[in-house]
Amino acid sequence: MTPQPPGNRDKDAGRWSDLERPPLSETALRRALLRPGALWTSLDVVTSTGSTNTDLAARATKGEVTEGAVLIAEEQSAGRGRLDRRWTAPPRSGLFFSVYLTPRVPMSRWGWLPLLTGVATAAALARSAGVDIALKWPNDMLVTVDGTERKTGGILAERAGDGVVIGIGLNVSLHADELPVPTAGSLALAGARGTDRDPLLRAVLRSLEEWYGTWQDAIGDPAASRLQETYAAGCATLGRSVRAELPGDAELLGEAVAIDGDGRLILATADGVQQPVAAGDIVHLRATGGGYSGQSE
Template sequence: MADDDPRRTPLHADELRSLLLAPDGPLDHFEVVESTESTNADIVADLEADIAAWPGVGVLVADHQTAGRGREGRTWETPAGTSLTCSFVVRPQVPADRLAWLPLLAGLGAVNAIRATAGVPALLKWPNDLLVPAEDPLEGWGPVRKVGGILAQAVPTPDGVAVVVGIGLNVSQTADELPVPSATSLALAGAQHVDREAMLVALVAALAEIADRWRDADGDAVAAGLAGDVAEVCRTLGTQVRVSLPGGTDLEGVATGLDELGALLVEDAAGQTHRILAGDVHHVRDLG
């Protein structure tokens, strides 16, 4: 796909504002920038300089992100016009121990938006990768490829915490534009429509609906029914996994479920269940 493909045109900021900003949309603050290194880093810096810089619920979208941030300081870049890269600012008034659900809930919203808008059966890999089916299995991934990722960062505020939730989604990259074999794009996954603006509007709507349910349940994802929704789209569950834990150790076992706070439960060969709060998960094989 050439760089002058009409699907790689710049985002129409004014049209998006009219759709997404209150009173017609769910957002209090919305900005589009032509290019930046990292939308997450930009918002975190803004909040640290002035906590009122991003009031209410806000979104920053970059038409081109040149040094996106991932877990453990990893960086990535995509060709201009090929990806949806955005960061949400939320101030969840829920108990602190329930904030661990945020990456999973953001993933659920992204999965719902991809399925509704692109017609691709997206899935979630615990805790923050977005997957789509692939024809050929790949070691550590199985018959799926990564189409996007999520990064949540907390910023302390005088009345609690603001959380910046970054979402990066590969939309129209060709195979030779992908950085690693485990990556793909919605276009390569057979998307019915490849439109960054439609995807953004669907993503904002999906996350707003999830946020309302979560808030109304005081952050209790189980009571809100969101824990069950996440489990239904989480491909990690029910697979043989290897988890690379902080500190350099590995754990192998079967991912059996999520606990009430979103931690991954892994049962090892001895039948002991481990509660995983952080780590890189590799899908070794499907069971059954």
């Protein structure tokens, strides 16, 4: 093929020529992660897609993938978080991927999967990037940038086929002027010792495989697998005054005091009642002269 002069190159090619953000190597990742007896059974890297969760869930529903399928996108145009919030970032600036799991534990314990994924991801990034990741119940990952908590990642779990698709979005190399909102952060802004996505992704998937295996060996018991205590130790929500924005436009104020055996957040309200919250949007609050105000989304 005759090389094109710079002025004649396809405009889209320029989007993928950022040397600071090299592309992931599908071949190298497969070689490192797909091995006999491993959890991960297939791995695909796509240049761009709307949502890896949507794509992998569609494949799972059609029976086209088995447990351990991994789908990674260099760029997502319609990445989704909880409450259908959108997650966007420049190409190759983060890790955007989904995995398909079919837990062999009682379905009543599947609600622990987003929390397990948070624990596994935080542990992996502490080792591989040297960044302390705090977990905001139920599925956000926070870093500290200039003394302020910032959201650097999120987790979304959805039923599909006979199992669950778990999506992870993680800001890795975003600069301050690239952040979608002021409350966002990235591993780079939090002082990560490296932003090469290849070793970071390998570390996260290996940590997830380890935690998932331990949890399954314990038949999904969060206490026996030490998942419950480990999550609580890394949860930035516990010990905070919070506002739980509940389904149906209700809300509940209280202090987050525990994570129970079902993965629910326990709030101690002003009237002395301990109220479990199974689903909802949690806002961390800080004291002000007239009461409380939101500290983070």
